[in-house]
Amino acid sequence: MKKIVATLTFLALAIVTLQAQKYFSKTGEISFHSSTPIEDIEAVSHSASTVFDVESGKIQWAVLIKSFEFEKALMQEHFNENYMESSKYPKGVFKGSIKNYESIDLTKDGKYTAEVNGTLEIHGKSNLIETTAIFKVENGQVSATSDFKIAVADYGIEIPSVVRDNIAKEVEVKIKTNYELLEKS
Template sequence: MKIICLAFLALVSISSISLTQTDRYQTRTGSISFEASVPTFEPIKAVNKSTTVVLDMKTGNIAALALIKGFRFPVALMQEHFNENYIESDDYPKAVLKGTLTDFDANRFSQNTSSTFILNGTLELHGKKEVISIPVLLSKSGDQIQLESNFNLQPADFNIEIPSVVSNKIAQEVQVSVNAMLSKK
């Protein structure tokens, strides 16, 4: 009976160790910013510093979630118009990115290195999913991975309508930047 109990305890210990040893890196304080400014008009830009980003080192899968109401603008009226008139955040409260890094191999990704990969996946925004392919720079230092990406989106691709009254004040192409420090979980 003692042997059975010891075997059971050993099995439970091994199981709990394998459950706690994960190849996932994540953060809940990632930053997404965008700019849709045009020359000679007031800058249109915002930042969201509470974005969740998860990277699975075994598969190269990445998932990110940003609550739309988390974007902060320098001008409160812009934030109100963004949420109510353009992105309709009560109806579409989040943006979700899911994809896989092309040619990702965690074994070749070692300490104090930086590598750029292409993330192929989907971005869901304003109730519409679009296939995307964007560059992602990963830099590993210690137990953390810095993730950076810069890319452009077009509001029309996500059925975001810009009224003709202000269309000349808002860029047709929005510049998006992502920056996240991921820790092993």
């Protein structure tokens, strides 16, 4: 009898642990960089939210467009008001999955390359994104980085001809974050 109870308790615990295999962060960093011979433009947000479900390989990111900070006030204003229309489209959202998630073991220290694909929605337009991400586990601390390029035109963002040469057609996006294990309360 005792044995059965023990086994059941163990099983119940195992199930709870399995279900708890979700990692999250609310301070993910997303930066982008546009480089042309005339001007370099850079902006960064430190408050993206992300959840990675290890069991299904599903991964999500969301960022508030207005949380991107630029060096120059005027650039930030133009970015929000003219290009991204961030009052109308306040968020950028990526929903995707990791193809080779079974080969990633976040309970073991190491470096894992993940093949990510999914849909990125910005400015009311969605496009498919395919990229790789690096998951690193060091002393149990999970972190992830990735970078990819997106074409401004794919997201219906119109750049007036006066500044067309100042803004790159393809913008480099970099993301990085430390993940925390989502604890069941």
